[in-house]
Amino acid sequence: MEETTNSTTQGVNNTIDFKDIYVYSDLTTIDIANLVIRNPDADNSISSSVETIIADVKHRGDQALLELSERFDGVKLTDIKLGKDDIATIASSISEDEKNAIDIAYRNIWKFHESQLHAEGKVETMPGVTCWREVRAIEKVGLYIPGGSAVLPSTFLMLGIPAKIAGCSEIVVCSPPQKGGLINCYLAYVASLLGIEAIYLCGGAQAVAAMAYGSESIPKVDKIFGPGNQYVTRAKTIIQSTSLTAIDMPAGPSEVLVIADETCNPAYVAADLLAQAEHGADSQAVLVATSDVVIKRSIEELKKQIEVLPRKDIAAKAIRNSYVILAKDIEEAMEFSNVYAPEHLILATDHWDKLIPKVNNAGSVFLGNLTPESAGDYASGTNHTLPTSAYARSYSGVSLDSFVKKITFQHLSAEGIRNIGTAVETLAELEGLHAHKNAMTLRKG
Numbered sequence: 286m287e288e289t290t291n292s293t294t295q296g297v298n299n300t301i302d303f304k305d306i307y308v309y310s311d312l313t314t315i316d317i318a319n320l321v322i323r324n325p326d327a328d329n330s331i332s333s334s335v336e337t338i339i340a341d342v343k344h345r346g347d348q349a350l351l352e353l354s355e356r357f358d359g360v361k362l363t364d365i366k367l368g369k370d371d372i373a374t375i376a377s378s379i380s381e382d383e384k385n386a387i388d389i390a391y392r393n394i395w396k397f398h399e400s401q402l403h404a405e406g407k408v409e410t411m412p413g414v415t416c417w418r419e420v421r422a423i424e425k426v427g428l429y430i431p432g433g434s435a436v437l438p439s440t441f442l443m444l445g446i447p448a449k450i451a452g453c454s455e456i457v458v459c460s461p462p463q464k465g466g467l468i469n470c471y472l473a474y475v476a477s478l479l480g481i482e483a484i485y486l487c488g489g490a491q492a493v494a495a496m497a498y499g500s501e502s503i504p505k506v507d508k509i510f511g512p513g514n515q516y517v518t519r520a521k522t523i524i525q526s527t528s529l530t531a532i533d534m535p536a537g538p539s540e541v542l543v544i545a546d547e548t549c550n551p552a553y554v555a556a557d558l559l560a561q562a563e564h565g566a567d568s569q570a571v572l573v574a575t576s577d578v579v580i581k582r583s584i585e586e587l588k589k590q591i592e593v594l595p596r597k598d599i600a601a602k603a604i605r606n607s608y609v610i611l612a613k614d615i616e617e618a619m620e621f622s623n624v625y626a627p628e629h630l631i632l633a634t635d636h637w638d639k640l641i642p643k644v645n646n647a648g649s650v651f652l653g654n655l656t657p658e659s660a661g662d663y664a665s666g667t668n669h670t671l672p673t674s675a676y677a678r679s680y681s682g683v684s685l686d687s688f689v690k691k692i693t694f695q696h697l698s699a700e701g702i703r704n705i706g707t708a709v710e711t712l713a714e715l716e717g718l719h720a721h722k723n724a725m726t727l728r729k730g
């Protein structure tokens with residue numbers, strides 16, 4: 286890796302000299318609120334191109350989608366929709382080993398998400414006053430499957446499986462066209478496993494706009510799911526306030542925070558950092574360690590391992606966009622992590638069980654030295670579509686709940702009216718809302 290010219294200057298006085306990776310060693314002197322900001326779009330360039338793309342798709346529909354695919358994906362399409370027969374033909378080229386791996390992931394993800402189906406009981410809050418909730422699937426959902434720098438069939442599993450379990454009646458899938466104007470065979474195989482009959486060849490902000498407003502080819506949906514780059518993520522946050530379409534959460538460039546103590550294995554730590562760094566130059570991989578020996582060894586390992594990665598250049602840029610923290614103890618490490626609110630938190634320590642209660646903000650947590658984050662990315666069963674950019678402070682990752690609404694129901698009997706009537710009348714009276722009071726008084730008789 287080259288020497289960094291990382292523009293982050295805070296904490297420079299506290300750096301230990303590893304030449305190309307910032308190591309902050311005294312958190313009390315650092316502006317942490319500033320340090321934890323990811324990809325700020327300071328010049329507003331992403332927001333402004335996304336706004337232009339959304340307006341274009343809204344007004345010109347399919348024609349805009351075709352032109353934007355040519356411009357951003359370098360693919361000249363004649364048809365945006367890829368149908369069932371094409372999908373089946375493309376899927377047939379996948380090998381048995383690849384099929385088996387996808388099938389294992391499919392089963393585990395299905396099993397974990399199916400376990401989230403909980404029926405709630407009815408509650409009698411007072412005699413004759415019964416309240417309960419019922420679950421209904423969101424009818425029309427849109428799944429965005431990234432495909433800019435890497436096509437992610439695993440994301441198709443992560444979104445398609447809970448949508449199927451929830452019972453969503455219309456599942457619209459968009460993914461950027463690959464060279465030749467098609468999709469890759471792994472996405473096609475996942476589509477066939479899920480029984481999805483069409484994939485729309487459309488990526489980026491334009492795909493989000495199409496699913497939010499509809500185009501001649503792409504149906505409008507009620508909620509859009511899925512991760513993506515900064516263009517996709519910005520588009521999702523814009524359309525949720527400008528259309529009647531909801532979103533799962535901001536799930537942008539991947540990130541990981543590894544907390545490591547002297548019981549960690551530095552080779553594993555480095556591998557886990559690089560696994561998220563290779564997603565994109567704007568990814569972030571943060572190491573928070575309680576010992577400078579751990580830091581030194583992990584960085585040595587990282588420098589060795591990065592050399593053989595096919596995506597070395599991307600990973601190196603992400604590492605330059607990252608940093609290391611020497612915490613004074615594990616408590617300080619956990620405090621920093623909770624402020625950072627990482628998409629993925631890895632506890633690279635044998636003492637992980639004691640740390641679980643201290644985790645307040647994280648998308649998904651990987652416990653101990655034998656639990657690589659890649660397991661959750663692909664096949665253990667948990668969902669890999671997770672909040673980034675510190676949104677793990679308030680959002681959960683995708684789950685079965687993301688695909689359903691929970692509607693409350695209530696029923697009052699004559700006894701219920703007798704028990705609750707006066708309280709409702711008094712509350713209506715004190716709020717000065719007499720029609721509210723009357724709706725109860727008439728029934729009390």
Ligand SMILES: NC(=O)c1ccc[n+]([C@@H]2O[C@H](COP(=O)([O-])OP(=O)(O)OC[C@H]3O[C@@H](n4cnc5c(N)ncnc54)[C@H](O)[C@@H]3O)[C@@H](O)[C@H]2O)c1
Pocket residue numbers: 334357358430431432433434435437440461487488489490491512513514515516517535536537538539564565568628669670671672673
């Ligand atoms: N948070 C999560 O849960 C999660 C999960 C998986 C992946 N990810 C992230 O998803 C991202 C995938 O990104 P990707 O780029 O590979 O694929 P992508 O599908 O998100 O984006 C590709 C699209 O971006 C658009 N685009 C590219 N350059 C543009 C430009 N200059 N102006 C306007 N639009 C442009 C194009 O339309 C292209 O089709 C990565 O950052 C990865 O880390 C996050």
Ligand SMILES: N[C@H](CO)Cc1c[nH]c[nH+]1
Pocket residue numbers: 437439440538539540561628662669670671
């Ligand atoms: N780490 C990504 C979520 O940030 C998910 C993914 C898909 N494929 C590999 N990894």
Ligand SMILES: [Zn+2]
Pocket residue numbers: 539560561564662
């Ligand atoms: Zn990943």
